[in-house]
Amino acid sequence: MRLSGRVAIVTGGARHIGAAYARKLAEEGAAVVIADxxxxxxxxxxxxxxxxxxxxxxxxxxxxxxxxxxxLETVKAFGRIDILVNNAAIFINIQRHPFYEISAEEWDRVSAVNIKGPFLCAKAVFPQMKEQKSGKIINISSSTAYWGTPNFLHYVASKAALIGMTRSLAREVGEFNICVNAIAPGLVEHEGQNAPKVLTELQLKERSIKRLQTPEDLLGVLTYLASSDSDFVTGQTMVIDGGSILY
Ligand SMILES: NC(=O)c1ccc[n+]([C@@H]2O[C@H](COP(=O)([O-])OP(=O)(O)OC[C@H]3O[C@@H](n4cnc5c(N)ncnc54)[C@H](O)[C@@H]3O)[C@@H](O)[C@H]2O)c1
Known part of the structure:
Protein backbone atom coordinates (compact mmCIF):
# COMPACT_ATOMS: atom_id res chain seq x y z
CA MET A 1 0.00 0.00 0.00
CA ARG A 2 2.02 2.94 -1.25
CA LEU A 3 -0.74 5.54 -1.00
CA SER A 4 -2.20 4.94 2.45
CA GLY A 5 -3.89 8.05 3.83
CA ARG A 6 -3.74 9.87 0.48
CA VAL A 7 -6.75 11.30 -1.32
CA ALA A 8 -6.99 11.13 -5.11
CA ILE A 9 -9.33 12.58 -7.71
CA VAL A 10 -9.59 10.73 -11.02
CA THR A 11 -11.48 12.69 -13.66
CA GLY A 12 -13.20 10.51 -16.25
CA GLY A 13 -12.92 7.62 -13.82
CA ALA A 14 -16.33 6.07 -14.53
CA ARG A 15 -15.13 3.71 -17.26
CA HIS A 16 -12.23 2.21 -19.21
CA ILE A 17 -8.72 3.48 -18.40
CA GLY A 18 -9.92 6.02 -15.81
CA ALA A 19 -11.75 3.27 -13.90
CA ALA A 20 -8.54 1.19 -13.90
CA TYR A 21 -6.66 4.21 -12.46
CA ALA A 22 -9.32 4.68 -9.76
CA ARG A 23 -9.25 0.98 -8.75
CA LYS A 24 -5.44 0.92 -8.64
CA LEU A 25 -5.12 4.07 -6.51
CA ALA A 26 -7.71 2.61 -4.11
CA GLU A 27 -5.84 -0.71 -4.01
CA GLU A 28 -2.73 1.24 -2.99
CA GLY A 29 -4.68 2.74 -0.07
CA ALA A 30 -5.91 6.10 -1.41
CA ALA A 31 -9.45 7.37 -0.94
CA VAL A 32 -10.68 8.02 -4.48
CA VAL A 33 -13.10 10.56 -5.93
CA ILE A 34 -14.41 9.62 -9.35
CA ALA A 35 -15.36 12.81 -11.19
CA ASP A 36 -17.12 12.17 -14.48
CA LEU A 72 -14.89 21.25 -2.18
CA GLU A 73 -16.72 17.92 -2.01
CA THR A 74 -13.43 16.02 -1.97
CA VAL A 75 -12.14 17.99 1.01
CA LYS A 76 -15.53 17.69 2.71
CA ALA A 77 -15.55 13.90 2.30
CA PHE A 78 -11.89 13.02 2.85
CA GLY A 79 -10.18 16.10 4.36
CA ARG A 80 -7.43 16.69 1.79
CA ILE A 81 -6.38 16.37 -1.86
CA ASP A 82 -3.05 14.69 -2.64
CA ILE A 83 -3.42 13.44 -6.20
CA LEU A 84 -5.26 14.75 -9.26
CA VAL A 85 -5.36 12.51 -12.32
CA ASN A 86 -6.50 14.62 -15.27
CA ASN A 87 -7.82 11.72 -17.32
CA ALA A 88 -11.22 12.97 -18.57
CA ALA A 89 -11.24 13.70 -22.27
CA ILE A 90 -13.29 13.48 -25.39
CA PHE A 91 -11.70 10.40 -26.94
CA ILE A 92 -13.90 7.37 -27.56
CA ASN A 93 -16.76 9.47 -28.90
CA ILE A 94 -14.61 11.66 -31.11
CA GLN A 95 -15.09 11.81 -34.86
CA ARG A 96 -11.95 11.22 -36.93
CA HIS A 97 -11.91 13.49 -40.02
CA PRO A 98 -9.43 15.22 -42.32
CA PHE A 99 -8.62 18.54 -40.63
CA TYR A 100 -10.60 20.56 -43.20
CA GLU A 101 -13.79 18.71 -42.19
CA ILE A 102 -13.46 19.45 -38.48
CA SER A 103 -16.00 22.13 -37.59
CA ALA A 104 -15.01 25.06 -35.40
CA GLU A 105 -17.65 23.90 -32.89
CA GLU A 106 -16.14 20.40 -32.67
CA TRP A 107 -12.64 21.89 -32.28
CA ASP A 108 -13.89 24.12 -29.44
CA ARG A 109 -15.65 21.26 -27.63
CA VAL A 110 -12.56 19.00 -27.75
CA SER A 111 -10.39 21.88 -26.52
CA ALA A 112 -12.87 22.77 -23.77
CA VAL A 113 -12.82 19.27 -22.29
CA ASN A 114 -9.27 18.10 -23.13
CA ILE A 115 -7.34 21.34 -22.48
CA LYS A 116 -9.49 23.70 -20.42
CA GLY A 117 -10.71 20.76 -18.30
CA PRO A 118 -7.26 19.81 -16.91
CA PHE A 119 -6.50 23.53 -16.40
CA LEU A 120 -9.72 24.07 -14.42
CA CYS A 121 -9.18 20.91 -12.36
CA ALA A 122 -5.60 21.94 -11.51
CA LYS A 123 -6.84 25.42 -10.59
CA ALA A 124 -9.54 23.94 -8.36
CA VAL A 125 -7.24 21.64 -6.35
CA PHE A 126 -4.28 24.05 -6.14
CA PRO A 127 -5.35 26.03 -3.01
CA GLN A 128 -5.68 22.79 -1.01
CA MET A 129 -2.39 21.33 -2.32
CA LYS A 130 -0.64 24.66 -1.66
CA GLU A 131 -1.90 24.68 1.91
CA GLN A 132 -0.74 21.07 2.37
CA LYS A 133 2.61 21.94 0.74
CA SER A 134 2.39 18.79 -1.33
CA GLY A 135 0.54 17.36 -4.28
CA LYS A 136 0.76 15.29 -7.43
CA ILE A 137 -0.92 16.35 -10.64
CA ILE A 138 -0.84 13.72 -13.37
CA ASN A 139 -2.01 14.79 -16.81
CA ILE A 140 -3.02 12.10 -19.26
CA SER A 141 -1.60 13.02 -22.66
CA SER A 142 -1.07 10.55 -25.52
CA SER A 143 1.76 9.20 -27.66
CA THR A 144 -0.23 10.56 -30.59
CA ALA A 145 1.14 14.01 -29.69
CA TYR A 146 4.63 12.73 -30.66
CA TRP A 147 3.46 10.54 -33.51
CA GLY A 148 1.12 13.01 -35.18
CA THR A 149 -1.79 10.72 -36.07
CA PRO A 150 -3.60 12.06 -39.18
CA ASN A 151 -7.34 12.86 -39.32
CA PHE A 152 -7.29 13.61 -35.62
CA LEU A 153 -6.01 17.17 -35.46
CA HIS A 154 -8.31 18.47 -32.70
CA TYR A 155 -7.45 15.55 -30.41
CA VAL A 156 -3.71 15.47 -31.19
CA ALA A 157 -3.46 19.23 -30.61
CA SER A 158 -5.23 18.85 -27.26
CA LYS A 159 -2.91 16.07 -26.07
CA ALA A 160 0.18 18.02 -27.24
CA ALA A 161 -1.11 21.02 -25.26
CA LEU A 162 -1.03 18.93 -22.09
CA ILE A 163 2.71 18.30 -22.52
CA GLY A 164 3.38 22.06 -22.59
CA MET A 165 0.97 22.66 -19.71
CA THR A 166 2.74 19.97 -17.66
CA ARG A 167 6.09 21.71 -18.13
CA SER A 168 4.83 25.22 -17.50
CA LEU A 169 2.70 24.34 -14.47
CA ALA A 170 5.52 22.28 -12.94
CA ARG A 171 7.65 25.43 -12.82
CA GLU A 172 4.83 27.47 -11.25
CA VAL A 173 3.96 25.09 -8.43
CA GLY A 174 7.30 23.45 -7.63
CA GLU A 175 7.94 25.87 -4.77
CA PHE A 176 4.87 24.43 -3.04
CA ASN A 177 6.20 20.90 -3.40
CA ILE A 178 3.58 20.05 -6.00
CA CYS A 179 4.76 17.77 -8.82
CA VAL A 180 3.16 17.92 -12.25
CA ASN A 181 3.86 15.10 -14.68
CA ALA A 182 2.16 13.52 -17.66
CA ILE A 183 1.63 10.00 -18.95
CA ALA A 184 1.44 9.54 -22.72
CA PRO A 185 -0.05 6.10 -23.44
CA GLY A 186 0.06 4.40 -26.83
CA LEU A 187 -3.13 2.93 -28.27
CA VAL A 188 -4.78 1.09 -25.37
CA GLU A 189 -7.18 -1.78 -25.97
CA HIS A 190 -10.39 -1.95 -23.95
CA GLU A 191 -14.03 -2.77 -24.70
CA GLY A 192 -14.77 0.81 -25.83
CA GLN A 193 -11.75 1.22 -28.10
CA ASN A 194 -12.92 1.99 -31.62
CA ALA A 195 -9.72 3.12 -33.33
CA PRO A 196 -9.38 2.00 -36.96
CA LYS A 197 -7.89 -1.54 -37.21
CA VAL A 198 -5.14 -0.24 -39.47
CA LEU A 199 -3.97 1.99 -36.62
CA THR A 200 -3.81 -0.91 -34.16
CA GLU A 201 -1.81 -2.93 -36.68
CA LEU A 202 0.55 -0.03 -37.33
CA GLN A 203 1.13 0.51 -33.59
CA LEU A 204 1.87 -3.20 -33.12
CA LYS A 205 4.35 -3.11 -35.98
CA GLU A 206 6.16 -0.03 -34.61
CA ARG A 207 6.28 -1.22 -31.00
CA SER A 208 9.43 -2.76 -29.52
CA ILE A 209 7.24 -5.03 -27.37
CA LYS A 210 4.99 -6.83 -29.83
CA ARG A 211 1.67 -7.05 -28.08
CA LEU A 212 -1.47 -5.00 -27.54
CA GLN A 213 -1.40 -2.41 -24.74
CA THR A 214 -3.89 -2.72 -21.87
CA PRO A 215 -4.94 -0.25 -19.15
CA GLU A 216 -2.92 -2.36 -16.67
CA ASP A 217 0.27 -1.41 -18.53
CA LEU A 218 -0.18 2.15 -17.24
CA LEU A 219 -0.74 1.41 -13.57
CA GLY A 220 2.88 1.01 -12.44
CA VAL A 221 3.83 4.45 -13.76
CA LEU A 222 0.62 5.95 -12.37
CA THR A 223 1.44 4.65 -8.88
CA TYR A 224 5.03 5.86 -9.18
CA LEU A 225 3.94 9.39 -10.17
CA ALA A 226 1.27 9.45 -7.44
CA SER A 227 3.61 8.24 -4.68
CA SER A 228 6.53 9.81 -2.85
CA ASP A 229 8.91 7.69 -4.99
CA SER A 230 8.66 10.50 -7.57
CA ASP A 231 8.98 13.47 -5.20
CA PHE A 232 11.89 15.00 -7.19
CA VAL A 233 10.36 14.29 -10.61
CA THR A 234 8.34 17.08 -12.20
CA GLY A 235 7.54 18.57 -15.59
CA GLN A 236 8.11 15.20 -17.27
CA THR A 237 6.03 13.26 -19.77
CA MET A 238 6.48 9.49 -19.67
CA VAL A 239 5.58 7.71 -22.90
CA ILE A 240 4.18 4.29 -22.05
CA ASP A 241 3.64 2.53 -25.35
CA GLY A 242 5.80 -0.59 -25.39
CA GLY A 243 8.67 1.29 -27.00
CA SER A 244 7.14 2.79 -30.14
CA ILE A 245 8.01 6.45 -29.62
CA LEU A 246 11.64 6.56 -28.43
CA TYR A 247 13.05 9.88 -27.25
N1 LIG B 1 -7.49 4.41 -25.15
C1 LIG B 1 -6.42 4.87 -25.74
O1 LIG B 1 -5.93 4.29 -26.71
C2 LIG B 1 -5.73 6.11 -25.22
C3 LIG B 1 -4.43 6.39 -25.68
C4 LIG B 1 -3.77 7.51 -25.21
C5 LIG B 1 -4.40 8.36 -24.33
N2 LIG B 1 -5.67 8.07 -23.91
C6 LIG B 1 -6.29 8.99 -22.95
O2 LIG B 1 -6.65 8.25 -21.81
C7 LIG B 1 -7.81 8.85 -21.21
C8 LIG B 1 -8.89 7.79 -21.03
O3 LIG B 1 -9.23 7.26 -22.29
P1 LIG B 1 -10.23 6.05 -22.52
O4 LIG B 1 -9.67 5.22 -23.61
O5 LIG B 1 -10.57 5.42 -21.21
O6 LIG B 1 -11.46 6.86 -23.16
P2 LIG B 1 -12.94 7.21 -22.66
O7 LIG B 1 -13.49 8.11 -23.72
O8 LIG B 1 -13.67 5.99 -22.32
O9 LIG B 1 -12.66 7.98 -21.31
C9 LIG B 1 -12.89 9.33 -21.10
C10 LIG B 1 -13.65 9.51 -19.80
O10 LIG B 1 -13.80 10.92 -19.61
C11 LIG B 1 -15.16 11.18 -19.33
N3 LIG B 1 -15.50 12.53 -19.79
C12 LIG B 1 -15.66 12.95 -21.07
N4 LIG B 1 -16.00 14.26 -21.07
C13 LIG B 1 -16.04 14.66 -19.78
C14 LIG B 1 -16.32 15.91 -19.15
N5 LIG B 1 -16.65 17.00 -19.85
N6 LIG B 1 -16.26 15.96 -17.79
C15 LIG B 1 -15.95 14.86 -17.06
N7 LIG B 1 -15.69 13.66 -17.61
C16 LIG B 1 -15.72 13.57 -18.96
C17 LIG B 1 -15.94 10.11 -20.08
O11 LIG B 1 -17.26 10.00 -19.58
C18 LIG B 1 -15.06 8.89 -19.83
O12 LIG B 1 -15.36 8.29 -18.60
C19 LIG B 1 -8.19 10.01 -22.10
O13 LIG B 1 -7.58 11.18 -21.61
C20 LIG B 1 -7.58 9.64 -23.43
O14 LIG B 1 -7.33 10.78 -24.22
C21 LIG B 1 -6.36 6.97 -24.34
Missing amino acids: ILDGETVADEIRAAGGRALALKIDVSDEADTGRMA
Missing part, protein backbone atom coordinates in the same frame (compact mmCIF):
# COMPACT_ATOMS: atom_id res chain seq x y z
CA ILE A 37 -20.08 13.35 -16.53
CA LEU A 38 -21.12 9.69 -16.46
CA ASP A 39 -22.27 7.95 -13.30
CA GLY A 40 -19.21 6.65 -11.44
CA GLU A 41 -21.19 4.83 -8.76
CA THR A 42 -20.43 1.35 -10.13
CA VAL A 43 -16.68 1.90 -9.82
CA ALA A 44 -17.10 3.59 -6.41
CA ASP A 45 -19.21 0.64 -5.22
CA GLU A 46 -16.55 -1.83 -6.38
CA ILE A 47 -13.88 0.07 -4.46
CA ARG A 48 -16.02 0.21 -1.31
CA ALA A 49 -16.88 -3.50 -1.64
CA ALA A 50 -13.13 -4.24 -1.69
CA GLY A 51 -12.75 -2.29 1.58
CA GLY A 52 -11.61 1.02 0.08
CA ARG A 53 -12.97 4.56 0.31
CA ALA A 54 -14.60 6.14 -2.74
CA LEU A 55 -17.00 8.86 -3.78
CA ALA A 56 -18.59 9.37 -7.21
CA LEU A 57 -19.35 12.93 -8.34
CA LYS A 58 -21.12 14.05 -11.51
CA ILE A 59 -18.70 16.68 -12.84
CA ASP A 60 -18.19 18.33 -16.20
CA VAL A 61 -14.49 19.23 -16.21
CA SER A 62 -15.08 22.02 -18.71
CA ASP A 63 -17.32 23.87 -16.24
CA GLU A 64 -15.56 25.93 -13.57
CA ALA A 65 -18.48 25.76 -11.13
CA ASP A 66 -18.32 21.95 -11.36
CA THR A 67 -14.55 21.71 -10.88
CA GLY A 68 -14.81 24.02 -7.86
CA ARG A 69 -17.50 21.75 -6.42
CA MET A 70 -15.29 18.73 -7.12
CA ALA A 71 -12.50 20.14 -4.94
